[in-house]
Amino acid sequence: MKKLVVVFAFAALLAASARAQDQPAFTATVDRTGLMVGERLQLMLSIEGAELDYRGGVNPPSLEPHFRLVGSDGPSTESRMQIIGSTIQKWKRVRFSYVYEARQAGRVTIPSLNYRVGGQTLSTNPITVEIREAPPPGTEEGGTAWQPPSDPYLEIKVSKERVYVGEQAVASWQLYFRQPFEDPRLSRISLDQDFIVAELGSVTSLNPVTRNLGGVDWQVAFIKSMALYPIKAGEAYIDPMQLLVKRPSSVRDVFGMVRWKHDETASRPVRIEILPLPIQGKPADFSGAVGEFTIRLDRRSAVTKTGEQLKFSLVIDGTGHPDFIPKPEIELPDGLDLYTEAADKGIRQEAGRAIGTRVFKMILVSRVTGDFFIGPFSFSYFDPADSTYKTARSAQLRVSVQQGKETESASGPVEQETLAVTGEDLRYIKPDREDVGGSGKWLLSSPLSAGLQLAPAIAVAAAFFARRRRERLSTDRAYARQLRAGRRFKKSLALARKKAGSGEVQEAYFHVYRALVGYVGDKCNLPDEGMTTADAVTALRGAGAGEEAVSEVESILNECDRARFAPGALTPEGAGEMIERLVKLVRDLDREVGR
Amino acid sequence: MRRLALIGLLAAIMALPLAGAGSSAATALYNRANQLYQDGNYRAAAGKYREAVAAGGGAASLYYNLGNAELRSGRLGPAIAAYLRAQRLAPRDRDVKFNLEYARARIKARLPELPRSAIYRAFDRVVGFLNVNEWTLLVLAAYWLAAILTIVLILARGETARRVSRYLLYVCAATALVSLPFAATRVSRDHLTPRAVIMDEKAGARSGPGEDNAELFELYEGMDVTVGQCDSGWCRISAPGGFIGWVEARTFERL
Numbered sequence: 001m002k003k004l005v006v007v008f009a010f011a012a013l014l015a016a017s018a019r020a021q022d023q024p025a026f027t028a029t030v031d032r033t034g035l036m037v038g039e040r041l042q043l044m045l046s047i048e049g050a051e052l053d054y055r056g057g058v059n060p061p062s063l064e065p066h067f068r069l070v071g072s073d074g075p076s077t078e079s080r081m082q083i084i085g086s087t088i089q090k091w092k093r094v095r096f097s098y099v100y101e102a103r104q105a106g107r108v109t110i111p112s113l114n115y116r117v118g119g120q121t122l123s124t125n126p127i128t129v130e131i132r133e134a135p136p137p138g139t140e141e142g143g144t145a146w147q148p149p150s151d152p153y154l155e156i157k158v159s160k161e162r163v164y165v166g167e168q169a170v171a172s173w174q175l176y177f178r179q180p181f182e183d184p185r186l187s188r189i190s191l192d193q194d195f196i197v198a199e200l201g202s203v204t205s206l207n208p209v210t211r212n213l214g215g216v217d218w219q220v221a222f223i224k225s226m227a228l229y230p231i232k233a234g235e236a237y238i239d240p241m242q243l244l245v246k247r248p249s250s251v252r253d254v255f256g257m258v259r260w261k262h263d264e265t266a267s268r269p270v271r272i273e274i275l276p277l278p279i280q281g282k283p284a285d286f287s288g289a290v291g292e293f294t295i296r297l298d299r300r301s302a303v304t305k306t307g308e309q310l311k312f313s314l315v316i317d318g319t320g321h322p323d324f325i326p327k328p329e330i331e332l333p334d335g336l337d338l339y340t341e342a343a344d345k346g347i348r349q350e351a352g353r354a355i356g357t358r359v360f361k362m363i364l365v366s367r368v369t370g371d372f373f374i375g376p377f378s379f380s381y382f383d384p385a386d387s388t389y390k391t392a393r394s395a396q397l398r399v400s401v402q403q404g405k406e407t408e409s410a411s412g413p414v415e416q417e418t419l420a421v422t423g424e425d426l427r428y429i430k431p432d433r434e435d436v437g438g439s440g441k442w443l444l445s446s447p448l449s450a451g452l453q454l455a456p457a458i459a460v461a462a463a464f465f466a467r468r469r470r471e472r473l474s475t476d477r478a479y480a481r482q483l484r485a486g487r488r489f490k491k492s493l494a495l496a497r498k499k500a501g502s503g504e505v506q507e508a509y510f511h512v513y514r515a516l517v518g519y520v521g522d523k524c525n526l527p528d529e530g531m532t533t534a535d536a537v538t539a540l541r542g543a544g545a546g547e548e549a550v551s552e553v554e555s556i557l558n559e560c561d562r563a564r565f566a567p568g569a570l571t572p573e574g575a576g577e578m579i580e581r582l583v584k585l586v587r588d589l590d591r592e593v594g595r
Numbered sequence: 596m597r598r599l600a601l602i603g604l605l606a607a608i609m610a611l612p613l614a615g616a617g618s619s620a621a622t623a624l625y626n627r628a629n630q631l632y633q634d635g636n637y638r639a640a641a642g643k644y645r646e647a648v649a650a651g652g653g654a655a656s657l658y659y660n661l662g663n664a665e666l667r668s669g670r671l672g673p674a675i676a677a678y679l680r681a682q683r684l685a686p687r688d689r690d691v692k693f694n695l696e697y698a699r700a701r702i703k704a705r706l707p708e709l710p711r712s713a714i715y716r717a718f719d720r721v722v723g724f725l726n727v728n729e730w731t732l733l734v735l736a737a738y739w740l741a742a743i744l745t746i747v748l749i750l751a752r753g754e755t756a757r758r759v760s761r762y763l764l765y766v767c768a769a770t771a772l773v774s775l776p777f778a779a780t781r782v783s784r785d786h787l788t789p790r791a792v793i794m795d796e797k798a799g800a801r802s803g804p805g806e807d808n809a810e811l812f813e814l815y816e817g818m819d820v821t822v823g824q825c826d827s828g829w830c831r832i833s834a835p836g837g838f839i840g841w842v843e844a845r846t847f848e849r850l
Contacts, residue, residue, distance in 0.1 A: 143658030309700070339703060364699065426697055427690040429633075429663050430656035435619075436647060437654070442786055443731045452735060463746040474799040 007361030020181065026115045031351045035136035038174065038209055038220055039352065040068065040201075041100045047115060047122070048093035058115060062097040065102035066108045066131055070207065074330045101222075102131045103209045134211065134220075142331070142595050147214040152177035154223070154243050156267040162305040164275045166290030167384045168319045170200065170353055171238055172225035173267060176209075176218050179213035181245035181263065186223070194274075195228040196321050198356075227347070227354035229290075229321045281389045287326040289381035291356075292462035293318030295328070295392040297375070302397065305404030307425065310364040311341070312397060314377055315357065323355035328394075335368030346534035366401040373398055404417070407526040460475055478525040485522030489515050489586060493579065500575040508575040509563035512582055516556060519586060523593050533557040543593045552585045637667035655685035659694070659768065668697055671817040672794035674698050676848050679792065679819060683785050683850075686723050695811030702817040703797075722777050727785045730778035737771035789822040791832070791847040798847070800840025804829030811840045822849065 024047065031042040043558040045058060046394070054077075057378065060069055062112040074096035075111045110127040154173055157472065159170040173452030184206070191197050202224035211220050230236060249261040295316045304310040316325050323343035332338055347354050366451070374397040381388050404425075443449060492515030500508035517536065533554055540550050558577065564568055628643030641664035643815055647657055678695040690763035708748035711719075725733065744764040751757045784790075793814045801808040804826045812822065814834060823842060832847070833839045 227729070227829050295794050339701065341700065342705065425664055426666060427693050429629060429660040430690075431656070432629055433622060433656060435654075436625045436652040436657045442782070443735075445726045453738075455738055460742055460745050460749070463749040 017456050020081055024052055024117055024120070024122060025111070026124055028110065028113060028124035028127060030110070030129065032129075034130045034132070035102055036132050037102050037105055037211065038134050038222060039102050039127060040070070040222075040549060041102065042350065043098045043100065043110065044096075045095060045096040045113065045124070047117070049117075050091050050092070052092040052094070052117065054092070054094045054117070058113075059092075059112055059300045060096075061113060063100055063108055063110065065094060066102065066104045066106050068103050068207075069098060070101045071099035071402055073097040076537045101207065101209075101368050107131075107132050123406055124509075130266075138442070145214055147216060148176040148218060150265055151179055152181065152243060152245060152265050153594040154241060154265050155269040156241070156270055157237065158238065158270050158272070160272075161270065162273045162275065163230055164290055164382065164384045164387075165233050166288055166320060166324060166382070167230070168291055168321075168354060169228045169272060170225060171228055171270070172200075173223040173241060175206070175208075175223050175243065176213075177221075178216070178218055179247060181247045182260075183246045185244045187242040187244075189238075189239045192226060192228075194272075195230055195423075196323070197205065198227040198321070198347045198354050199228075200225045200227055200352075200354055218542055225352075228272075229271065230274040233274050236272045236274060237425055238270040238272065240269050244264040278387065282393065283380040285326075285329075285384070286380045286389060289318070289320045289326075289379070290384060291319030291381065292322070292383060293320065293325075293379075293381050293392050295377060295379060295394045297394050297397050298379070300398065303400045304364070304366065305402050306366055306369060307404045308365070310366075310399065312364070314360040314361050314362060314394065316360075316379065316392070317355055317357040318381070319353060320356055320381065322358045325356065325358040326379060327360055328379045330375055332374070332378055333372050335366060336374075337365045337367075338374075339363045339365070348485065364399065366399070369401050369403050371398065371400050382575065382595045408569065417449065431585060481522040481525050485519050486590075488521040488522060492518060493582065496575075496579055496582075500572055500579060503572060505570040505572055505575045506563060506567045508572075509570065509578065512575075513557065513560035513564075516560075516582060516585075519589070520553070523589065533561070540589070540593065545589055549588045549592055552581070552588075556582060556585065600782040612674075621650040622786075624650055625652060625657055625660070628664070632660065632664055632667075632804065637664045640664040641668055641670075641673075653684075655681045655688060657681075659688070661689050662691075662694060666694070671698060671701055672792050672848070675702075675817040675819065676792040676850060679790070679850055684726055686726050691703065698817065703815040704813070718777075718780075722784070724782045725777075725781070727778075727781045730774065730781045734771055734774045734778045737767045737774060741767040741771060772827070774836075789849060790847045791820055791822045793818045793820065793847050795843075795846040798842045800832065800834070800838070800842050801829075802840065804831075804841045808841065812838055814842065814846075818846065819850075822847070 027046050029044045029046075031044075035041055043060070046060070047054060054075070058075070060072060064068075072322055074160045075094045076096075077092065077094050081091065107127045108131060110129065112126045113124045115122050124454065155174045155176060157172050157174070160167070161169075163169045186555040201222070203222060208219035208221035210217050212218075223229040228238075242371055243266065245263050246260045247263055248258045251259045293316060295314070298313040299314065300514070301473070302310055302312065312327070316328075318325075319374070327340060327343060330338075341363050344359045344361070345357065347356050349355070376393040376396050378391050378393040380389055380391045382388075444453075473483070492511050495514060496508045496511035499505070499511060515529050517528045520539060521531060526545050527537070536557060537554050540553060545553075556578065624643050624647035624678045628640045628647060629631045629668040631637075631640035631643060641661060644657060644661035644664055648661070658681035662681060665677055667673075674696050675695065678698060680692060681688070681691045682695060737798035741764055744760045744767060746759055747760040748764060751760060793816055796816050796818050798814045799810040800812050800814055801810050812834075816833075818833045818834060820842075823833065825831070827840045828844050830847075831839065831841050
């Protein structure tokens with residue numbers, strides 16, 4: 001019963017928290033409410049709420065003549081989605097950041113800003129800021145006796161000249177001048193040997209303000225500022241930064257053009273005394289973080305299921321450098337696993353000093369059901385304000401773990417939606433198959449692939465030859481007849497064999513005659529119609545045939561002539577012998593008479 | 596008729612390497628493993644899937660299911676190795692991609708990766724869109740078509756046929772030339788670059804081969820690395836983000 005009450009109370013707490021976050025809100029904050037002329041103010045605007053539909057329309061307020069807008073950032077959007085039971089809660093925050101430079105002393109009220117969303121108008125609270133005249137260097141605040149010793153004059157201010165190892169000191173440079181100049185060139189200074197350096201701001205073009213010093217108006221312009229974190233005890237120096245400018249002289253050249261002269265100035269060197277961190281009281285988990293720090297979780301409670309991922313972030317920020325902020329280790333209840341998905345770090349400027357931040361994005365996976373408290377997360381640091389070691393602790397994360405699915409299953413639309421939104425479970429295995437045979441071998445690793453690659457090249461080469469042959473056949477008649485000779489001869493020979501076989505002996509001799517005369521005509525490019533034995537013999541001798549072959553041609557043709565006129569003595573056996581003699585003769589002629 | 600026979604022969608030659616030697620034993624083991632997985636017996640299912648691989652199975656679905664079974668058995672390294680093998684074969688399979696990312700989210704730590712330019716990322720996406728055989732086939736098909744069109748260009752008598760084949764030849768040649776670098780990169784990644792997955796829960800990467808060298812960074816189960824030279828049971832690996840060190844060869848499995 002008691003357990004039931006606890007569960008209900010927890011659910012009510014979650015619901016109340018969700019309702020509070022549902023309401024949209026528009027807030028304005030500043031990094032300080034008091035500053036001096038020449039310093040900068042950061043105004044941050046934020047619109048947040050459930051199902052927020054931001055469509056633009058937020059503009060920075062005009063604070064002239066006391067402030068001038070010199071920079072802006074945003075909109076930057078942050079959104080979060082959480083599933084509580086079957087409800088998906090979407091929350092969104094849109095942020096803007098504006099930087100103003102104070103130009104005139106006085107009391108300024110940043111007016112209430114309005115933004116209309118979802119049929120209602122949201123308003124910020126007005127904020128009042130006090131701007132005072134900046135005291136000149138080397139004088140008490142409000143004094144006016146000091147004057148820059150030269151024109152131009154580069155002044156360095158250091159927030160602290162006695163710091164602990166790792167403690168932040170801010171160095172900033174301002175330029176004082178009366179006479180205008182051109183082409184300013186600043187030298188670089190190297191601080192890397194003694195400090196870890198983070199640049200907080202610098203200008204690409206000067207934006208001077210006018211200030212009266214000792215009864216004289218001077219232009220004062222911000223140059224740059226840096227956060228310095230000493231890395232070893234002892235003493236360190238910030239070397240002079242040099243500035244070279246061009247100014248017109250009273251001398252003119254031979255063409256009447258103004259001659260330019262160079263003026264030079266440099267900031268003073270600054271000695272920084274660096275104190276070692278005390279040994280006494282140093283916690284075991286101390287890893288070098290020096291400054292003021294806070295540690296917080298981005299959520300206080302959450303509901304999840306076994307086997308699913310619960311994501312949350314642990315944010316540590318403070319005046320120390322983020323490299324010295326370690327990941328806090330904690331003891332986890334049994335059945336819970338905690339992983340670090342990512343660890344981001346960054347440095348931002350706030351109220352004229354650097355704030356280092358580390359964000360550890362965590363994934364919590366539970367294998368058991370129940371309500372658990374995670375944390376608190378803690379880490380130790382050295383606070384230079386009272387020279388003691390301290391431990392910062394976050395709130396606890398309360399997690400309610402419900403039973404998740406043991407195995408994947410074919411799911412209906414509702415289950416699919418849950419998977420799609422959370423993306424926290426494996427996708428299911430592939431079904432049974434007819435064949436899972438190897439398809440992993442590379443195609444070209446097979447020996448056949450060489451053929452696949454060579455065949456097209458061979459085919460293209462063959463096409464070239466085919467084309468050349470076709471062209472020659474169409475232009476060279478002798479060549480064409482030579483090629484044709486074999487085909488015609490075979491055709492006539494086949495007819496001769498057929499006739500001999502069927503007992504038509506005279507016809508067989510006639511076709512032997514036709515075959516031989518046609519062959520000689522094609523070989524020697526002569527008309528075979530009306531060719532006599534003497535013509536054939538002469539043509540073959542001219543084509544280079546041997547005497548023996550020529551005699552055989554003469555003999556066969558003569559015998560064929562006799563068969564035509566005296567068919568009585570012809571026998572099928574004689575015709576067969578004649579055909580064989582002809583075949584042998586043509587084989588010899590093919591060899592002797594060039595193509 | 597003779598022409599038709601020739602075309603048939605060519606098609607058969609091209610199709611021969613694609614026709615995997617279907618292994619009925621591997622398929623039977625695969626289907627049996629699926630049954631074991633459905634029964635919740637993940638470790639036994641993983642064993643059967645491995646037997647199917649040993650029996651000649653090499654389909655993407657086999658490696659994917661093996662990855663699932665290994666992950667359900669709590670073996671992150673083998674699961675990621677299996678998913679990576681499945682992804683080589685089926686680069687566009689969303690299930691493989693999802694489960695691989697799901698498994699990678701469980702690696703205990705992540706080495707910082709160097710930011711890559713938009714051009715490199717786009718090139719990477721194109722290379723990863725097709726698997727190595729698909730890229731090879733694309734290049735081969737474009738090459739074959741270009742060859743056929745060249746033959747038509749050489750032999751065709753009609754001016755129209757020659758003109759059309761010339762334009763198509765340009766298209767095919769351009770396709771082959773454009774695809775070639777992507778195909779070559781894919782071949783290099785899959786077959787020429789030895790990759791591996793860390794199988795030990797934690798492996799220290801040292802400055803040289805041996806325990807007496809300084810430890811540079813730690814690798815965790817499931818991280819994938821590129822393997823270089825090996826010496827005395829130690830191998831030089833490079834991890835994403837430009838980390839280079841030597842780890843014991845027994846701590847990783849080559850893909």
